[in-house]
Amino acid sequence: MPFAFLNALQNLLPPEALVLDHERLRAFECDALSGYRALPLAVALPASEAEVVAVVKLCRTHRIPLVPRGAGTGLSGGALPVEGALLLGLSRMRSLLALDPVSRTARVQPGVRNLAVSEAAAPYGLYYAPDPSSQIACSIGGNVAENAGGVHCLKYGLTVHNVLGLRLVTTEGDVLTLGGACLDSPGYDLLALTIGSEGLLGIVTEVTLRLLPRPQTAQVILAGFPTVSAAAEAVAALMAEGITPAGLELMDQPTVRAVEDYLHAGYPTEAAALLLAEADGSAAEVEADIAQMRELLLRCGANSLRVSRDETERQAFWAGRKAAFPAASRLAPDYYCMDGTIPRRKLAEVLEGIAELSREFGRPCINVFHAGDGNLHPLILYDANVPGQFARTEAMGLAIARLCVAAGGAISGEHGVGVEKLDAMCSQFGPDELAQFLAVKRAFDPQGLLNPGKAIPTLHRCAELGGVHIHGGQTRFPDLPRF
Amino acid sequence: MPFAFLNALQNLLPPEALVLDHERLRAFECDALSGYRALPLAVALPASEAEVVAVVKLCRTHRIPLVPRGAGTGLSGGALPVEGALLLGLSRMRSLLALDPVSRTARVQPGVRNLAVSEAAAPYGLYYAPDPSSQIACSIGGNVAENAGGVHCLKYGLTVHNVLGLRLVTTEGDVLTLGGACLDSPGYDLLALTIGSEGLLGIVTEVTLRLLPRPQTAQVILAGFPTVSAAAEAVAALMAEGITPAGLELMDQPTVRAVEDYLHAGYPTEAAALLLAEADGSAAEVEADIAQMRELLLRCGANSLRVSRDETERQAFWAGRKAAFPAASRLAPDYYCMDGTIPRRKLAEVLEGIAELSREFGRPCINVFHAGDGNLHPLILYDANVPGQFARTEAMGLAIARLCVAAGGAISGEHGVGVEKLDAMCSQFGPDELAQFLAVKRAFDPQGLLNPGKAIPTLHRCAELGGVHIHGGQTRFPDLPRF
Numbered sequence: 001m002p003f004a005f006l007n008a009l010q011n012l013l014p015p016e017a018l019v020l021d022h023e024r025l026r027a028f029e030c031d032a033l034s035g036y037r038a039l040p041l042a043v044a045l046p047a048s049e050a051e052v053v054a055v056v057k058l059c060r061t062h063r064i065p066l067v068p069r070g071a072g073t074g075l076s077g078g079a080l081p082v083e084g085a086l087l088l089g090l091s092r093m094r095s096l097l098a099l100d101p102v103s104r105t106a107r108v109q110p111g112v113r114n115l116a117v118s119e120a121a122a123p124y125g126l127y128y129a130p131d132p133s134s135q136i137a138c139s140i141g142g143n144v145a146e147n148a149g150g151v152h153c154l155k156y157g158l159t160v161h162n163v164l165g166l167r168l169v170t171t172e173g174d175v176l177t178l179g180g181a182c183l184d185s186p187g188y189d190l191l192a193l194t195i196g197s198e199g200l201l202g203i204v205t206e207v208t209l210r211l212l213p214r215p216q217t218a219q220v221i222l223a224g225f226p227t228v229s230a231a232a233e234a235v236a237a238l239m240a241e242g243i244t245p246a247g248l249e250l251m252d253q254p255t256v257r258a259v260e261d262y263l264h265a266g267y268p269t270e271a272a273a274l275l276l277a278e279a280d281g282s283a284a285e286v287e288a289d290i291a292q293m294r295e296l297l298l299r300c301g302a303n304s305l306r307v308s309r310d311e312t313e314r315q316a317f318w319a320g321r322k323a324a325f326p327a328a329s330r331l332a333p334d335y336y337c338m339d340g341t342i343p344r345r346k347l348a349e350v351l352e353g354i355a356e357l358s359r360e361f362g363r364p365c366i367n368v369f370h371a372g373d374g375n376l377h378p379l380i381l382y383d384a385n386v387p388g389q390f391a392r393t394e395a396m397g398l399a400i401a402r403l404c405v406a407a408g409g410a411i412s413g414e415h416g417v418g419v420e421k422l423d424a425m426c427s428q429f430g431p432d433e434l435a436q437f438l439a440v441k442r443a444f445d446p447q448g449l450l451n452p453g454k455a456i457p458t459l460h461r462c463a464e465l466g467g468v469h470i471h472g473g474q475t476r477f478p479d480l481p482r483f
Numbered sequence: 484m485p486f487a488f489l490n491a492l493q494n495l496l497p498p499e500a501l502v503l504d505h506e507r508l509r510a511f512e513c514d515a516l517s518g519y520r521a522l523p524l525a526v527a528l529p530a531s532e533a534e535v536v537a538v539v540k541l542c543r544t545h546r547i548p549l550v551p552r553g554a555g556t557g558l559s560g561g562a563l564p565v566e567g568a569l570l571l572g573l574s575r576m577r578s579l580l581a582l583d584p585v586s587r588t589a590r591v592q593p594g595v596r597n598l599a600v601s602e603a604a605a606p607y608g609l610y611y612a613p614d615p616s617s618q619i620a621c622s623i624g625g626n627v628a629e630n631a632g633g634v635h636c637l638k639y640g641l642t643v644h645n646v647l648g649l650r651l652v653t654t655e656g657d658v659l660t661l662g663g664a665c666l667d668s669p670g671y672d673l674l675a676l677t678i679g680s681e682g683l684l685g686i687v688t689e690v691t692l693r694l695l696p697r698p699q700t701a702q703v704i705l706a707g708f709p710t711v712s713a714a715a716e717a718v719a720a721l722m723a724e725g726i727t728p729a730g731l732e733l734m735d736q737p738t739v740r741a742v743e744d745y746l747h748a749g750y751p752t753e754a755a756a757l758l759l760a761e762a763d764g765s766a767a768e769v770e771a772d773i774a775q776m777r778e779l780l781l782r783c784g785a786n787s788l789r790v791s792r793d794e795t796e797r798q799a800f801w802a803g804r805k806a807a808f809p810a811a812s813r814l815a816p817d818y819y820c821m822d823g824t825i826p827r828r829k830l831a832e833v834l835e836g837i838a839e840l841s842r843e844f845g846r847p848c849i850n851v852f853h854a855g856d857g858n859l860h861p862l863i864l865y866d867a868n869v870p871g872q873f874a875r876t877e878a879m880g881l882a883i884a885r886l887c888v889a890a891g892g893a894i895s896g897e898h899g900v901g902v903e904k905l906d907a908m909c910s911q912f913g914p915d916e917l918a919q920f921l922a923v924k925r926a927f928d929p930q931g932l933l934n935p936g937k938a939i940p941t942l943h944r945c946a947e948l949g950g951v952h953i954h955g956g957q958t959r960f961p962d963l964p965r966f
Binding site: 100101102103104124125126147149153157158160161170174175176177178180181182183184185186187188189190192193195196197200201213214236239240242243244281282284285287288289341342343344345373374375408409410411412413414416417421425428429430432433436437439440441442443444455456 | 583584585586587607608609630632636640641643644653657658659660661663664665666667668669670671672673675676678679680683684695696697719722723725726727764765767768770771772824825826827828856857858891892893894895896897899900904908911912913915916919920922923924925926927938939
């Protein structure tokens, strides 16, 4: 069966659009999720929507599963190959098809890099707002699949808030046009449904993005706090005051020290926690916001505070934050990045809970995250070469995810579920929600060919994992620790 | 069968939660869509989620269809009763359950009025942004069903951008928790899918709303233009300049004159078109935005321009716009309000097309609409007592909807499809998209009990209407006029 399929695939696509030999397949065996690898059956790299349709139809005929892949920068294993499945890479579809400054939209192919959109829009004073850390490399198609966020999504929203339309190839090989260039579209919101669906519902072949006017100016405050709790409470106070910073990031002391060792950003290493609070807009607006935030952060106990004086200094303040992940690699051979989201008022409490789990599991954990929208990124440090450390790290990750759920939050903010958080999904959702997810999946992909085994766990898996009472009952998760 | 059902219903709900007698049922025979009436089998008015679940389960057992209803202010017939169906009114579920100024969220029951949320949030300096014209009366549940917008959605988004979570009762009687208090939620985005689904996928019993800091101040510009085209082009120029007004409304001369006759707002009746352009934010920001917009509107040919000097004058400027619909009732016994959305760059062209259709169909049509997001509201004037006029008006409405689709737009912006735009949906979507909508519907409501005959036309209806080639073919709509 795979032999006939591979033969047919070779007839369908030109040689440069196919990877078949074992050595070259190795380049595709993982995405940016550490600890997971698998070899695909083959890699197809179509250059057009027509080629995507042809490949999907062929897979359907031969019942070969398909795993779509963007730039491979995903952190949850959404693009991890599945054994026996075709990997469908969209990196060659990277044309910027149209840019309309009046409607403030850009129509692009899925392989276009996130930052390339803003670069193309710059001459019109426009930009594309979502800015994941990987924006130099990650693709718009991948951003759509994972509903990517970034430092500025507190003010400007996630991918779902910035995409106006899509073209989606279904498993039938039909091409659906979802949304468009307008604010709303009639019918069910299949556009939003598709965004963040991690390649399980269809293959995105075109995306219409909303562009925003580039803010005239921006300034950032760097504020040190004597305790992590004080910084967390300053975040809650700031948001309650009615300020919406363009970005509001928190770094704990171990992260700050790692960053300082790495690139000497000028961060105050004596602070137990550091906040970066940015304002953007017109000069007058930025001045007013910075003054208000400055006053409030001092009132909340900041014991050091600096405001960027020019664009160079602003970039320097951010450079440290942006280097936090590479800096963390110097603290341990490996790190595992979590992605829980919690209500802002629970920040101090949950950070304390994570510190407790760190002691309990015996794994160091540092924190650097989007505090403004309560999106935590605990980095658990470990050494993959020490037997058992990765398993223990994963177990601690699951405990953090459950802690977030118990605090009224979510197991993921912007990285997606992929293969990484399948078990955590059993804590997030009950059997009714999971059953509805599976029904929606069947409505798009009745044969289950698209990215199998990702994003949505089976009811059976959840039942085995944690004693989910599939047919109801009072306690859904009797094994869950109570926080 | 209905007899057994009605008996069981009486055992389930207290007398005050049931309307059964013919005379009292008449109060529920329509919503705000003119020209359509139908009597429901009965009206249930549950006071709690538990009662909703019980009613839904009973309907399922007896296979009685259900039509959910909010405040009945909808303009597309989404809450129009269906003969033989139970009308499920949610107006008694009107508790504000929680308001959290730190997370900036409000958790409310579906019957809470839109404006009541902002009133409750006002002491914290917060408000709920979506502001449909009916906001004094319309309910949050209805806003969710229709994905309501309003004057300020240009800057602050539609309902889907301002709802963080829902509780949804399925036809099975299960209660799904969708979204939450956080920015994003893992799994498929069933939250967004449900918003705007017009009561076809489930019954909303609780909504978590995002609140925003109330802008410190606001000012509005009133600018007259010598032609409608000049005003339309000013809108495009303004948006292309990188300004996002809080509201940007256009009214043509017949509307301005009707408004002046009605309440003497002080509008310049000699202008062929009038723009209202609002800025909100900090004092400095508003001053800068108003100066920039003022300069640009004059450059685009405004021949009269006034800026509101204080809050009283700002309210006065808006009063005329808000009175446009009642004022229109003085021009003719009845009017029919359309709701197309088009790309902003096509505004002048489509308005000219509507004027042509007005001549062709012999029905006067006035225009007052959300120009900033290209959301047209043509009001077709007619007299329901003159035989044939309503049919001709509806036909012109369909032609306008098709004109919007041909311009790359949509048949609805914020009023929903309901029963009104079912035929227009056949112009908006091809058979592949419609088939996918129907598959999603089956994934939620396999028996088709929820709001039958609304929002999504059958493939058969579209095929009969316009020769849709269900099994493919080059020309999907051979009868469509080419614009």
